[in-house]
Amino acid sequence: MQPTPIIGNTGPVFTQSNSFGLHISAVYSDPRMANEAAVGIYVINKPGLVIREPELIKSVLIKDFNRFTNRYGRTDPHYDALGSNNLFFVRNPQWKEIRTKLTPVFTSGKMKQMYPLMQEIAADLESMLAKERPANEGKYVTDIKDVCARFTTDSIATIAYGVRANSLSNPEAEFRRQGRMIFAPTLARSKDFFVAFFLPKLVSLMRIKVFPDEFSKFLRDTIGHVMAERERTATVRNDLIDVLVGLRKEAALEPGKPHLANDNDFLVAQAGVFFTAGFETSSSAMSFALLELARQPELQKRLRKEIHEALLEEKDGKLSYDKIHSLEYLSMVVDEVLRMYPVLPFLDREYQSIKGEADLSLKPYYDHKLENGTPIFIPIYALQRDPKYWTNPNLFNPDRFSAENRKSIEPMAYQPFGLGPHNCIGSRIGVLQTKLGLVHFLKNHFVRSCPETVKEIEFDPKTFILQLKTGMFLEIVNDRLYDANAL
Template sequence: MRRSDASARGVIVSIKDVCDLYNTDMIASIAFGLRSYSLRSTQSEIGSHCQDIFRPNVRRIIDFFVIFYLPKLVPLLRPRLFTEPHAEFLRRVIQLVIEERERGGDLRNDLIEMLLTLKKEADLQKDKSHFTHHRDFLAAQAASFEVAGIETCSSSLSFALYELAKQPLMQARLRREIRETFEESPAGSLSYELIGRMQYLEMIVEETHRKYPIVPLLERECTPINKKRFYSLRPHAECYARRGMPIYISNLAIHHDPKYWPDPDRFDPERFSAENKSHQAPMSYLPFGAGPKHCIGMQIGQLQIKLGLIYFLRRHRVELCEKTVERISFDAKFALLASEHRIYLKVADCL
């Protein structure tokens, strides 16, 4: 079979695995200042380490439970978010990248550049206690990007592609918007402003977050105003919340409540058209939380997902195949919202 014939017919892939590799490359560039080439070689060291944190085992489940549900016991039990080999890898990589940047003087608008700027400011002020002098603090900044930016974005991206494969007309409309946007750019590349004007892409991403909120449970702490000891939940419920009490909010349940979202299991980007958004009930859409504790990485996460959809669908289309699951079921053992089964799709070149 000729290569062009095979490309036209398409290949069946586990789309989540492809999205993992893409987001590993993105985070490697943003957080570590490196080119990981995970999409070219699935055996890259940084790709392997980035996936390590999301491989569950009994010890990690216990550590996660303590961190999120028994925080007062953290100083005593000292749970670990990262394994020791993974933590040492992060320290080594960040140290090497910073030393290389300082020797070469290269400028790159990324996290490493920001850390170097802070380090230079601390050196000028002769502040030996500044956090930039502690390699664990430096590595922790990159680690936070790794935790927040790989699994969350790759899951959202794979869910979006799954829904687009189920609705070819919707996919065609998005691909048309992508093509028209590239035609607007004289250099054939995209700017942040051009991406921001892609309204249908925005609607697709928002509806994906509505149907599949990757962090399905929001955690808050009760802090009554006026220093009161209790906060009344009346008229919504006949109970009180005590100051300091942890509060857990299921945004997955809210996003699938027909009171706020009619026919909630249907993937419908038109819910987020300019006209329909104005009718949404306040606090009924919480994929990134709300208020002063909302997700600080919301903007960069959204951009990662949009870029993934743009460059994937610019030259490829996704279709259902005999191995595609009819309906997504969620993995109860996973802390984030994840599919219990692999999502297989047929990927073909766009001729």
């Protein structure tokens, strides 16, 4: 595409009329590019590629992954140790080492062990909703995203750190206040993320931070205290802190060897990205699901019916780990929400040449070889709304993900958590947390549109994740569906 002098093809992002992820999706969806496998752009003064063709996407994420192991974006390793050392930004080979060490936290067995802790927070969500507006008492209109973020903040704090954050009982609790700070749509945060993702060579000069000073101090103090207590009491919770404590012990047993865990900021960094990614992804999916269900009440009734029947089959108003995974329509709803509203609307990668081997060619699409350091962008949002792969893509329709319809989905056109070795390590926990939140929200409550509800979806251009420009207000109605029928 034709660039603008100095700022290249980042004009809408530079002027904050669009976020970069959605701007990349606009490049993908430009009618002039409909028959192209890839589109050349300039990220400021750096030539890059927006990939459109599924086979090329597969090459980047899976087939030729060894040439695309790093993100293009980065943060200052000296000024922002927590940002640069975490699994999201850290570069290979450290990325591979960290990924291998953290993988045990996310096995099915560990998730099953964490599930009762998540259920405790889900019960807190029920209590909070009932307390805010008991049955048959007036209107209860609120920003549903805030409610969901308080739930996921408390859930992540307990399953990752063994800490009771109490955001549901106190909206200004410290964990919630710090979480809001990370993704606040401010000019300063917009600048930080713009430089981190698109001017990575300037991160040190401009002292770019992913984690602000206050959040970094809060996290260092919190994780330091929790790890010290865990080591002192020898308590085992099968959570992220256990893994970090194990890494520190492993390093202590080999004092003569270099070990990442000798750096306390390395350990805190992993805890930081787990928290920020964990609460935001699930709260986004959960709140957008409720918004779409409010718009289509018949779908909400169908989902509540499935949840209600399952709860009546189980004991004490809870669903077992296996039972919640068996709810087909709930899975379809969550999958469709993640299609329409992927929290990270794009993926970025950096091409790396391999010494002694020819550079990767774009044949048979183009007679062009990639150059070392080329930024590659995959527009997740546009792929997941492309009418080539999805009928009526802007309509919320969970039936796309029925067992029969799944067979016809183009794999590269659905990747809300990425694909391949660099996919989101916590995706299964994120999905489980979203499902559990929806189950306990809809157990005795439903949502409906009200005068304050947004009529048209408009995303905030100042954030790199997918967020509404305004609040997500809905009316919450307590009809005691489960409680009235479980007596």
